[in-house]
Amino acid sequence: MTLILICLLIATLMPILAKAPLAFAQNKQQGGYDNRHPRAQQNALVGFGARAKAAHENCFEALIMFTPGALAVIALNQVGPIAQYLCIAFIVARIAYLFCYWFNYHLLRSICWGLGFLCSIGLIGLTLY
Template identity: 55%
Template sequence: MFVIIICMAAVLFMPMLAKVPLALMMHREGTYDNRHPRAQQNRLEGLGARAKAAHDNCFEAICFFAPTVLLVLALDAHTVYTAQLCIAFVLLRLLYLICYWCNWHVARSSVWVLAMGTIVAHFVSLLS
């Protein structure tokens, strides 16, 4: 269960990691507009725009991962397999960020599918 909880924390804090390149791209514009950061982020192009999209997608991933893991924990269905699925999800999401930042769009989409596959695998495991 410890590994699953650590993975949950990693996914919940991943948007902060994804914010680092976004903040750097915002600073490259000359200043970080703390009064209107979303307006500034929406003006970004290239790496800045990809960093914003990667950051936003981290929040979206929480919506899939957290309820799934909470269901596994609530049903006391955590096993070595579910822990491995959680680890795989976290590693794939980190790879997803790298793919987004590097503009490797085909790899990014493939990694996204694999990460979502871990979510599906949790439910298959729960239903069997």
């Protein structure tokens, strides 16, 4: 169970960690990071900055898909090797997804997204039988 909880912690922290490249891109804009209107500044980003923003936002979406499955596995006492592998695979896929998004590897990014999604669905599937 500890491994699944660690994966939940990493998944929960991932949106915050993914904010760093976004903040970097904002800081590189003329005038630097606009702490008074950061969302307006983010909407004006292009290239790497726009991809960093999208990757950051997608971390929240992935967290919403992963959390129910991980919690269901714990709540229904389905913690086993398969559940642990799915959780680890989710984290690895999501980290790879971030790097693919930042560096514009769009096809590989989509594959990583799909793998993370399948891991999330797989966790819920484990609890159904």
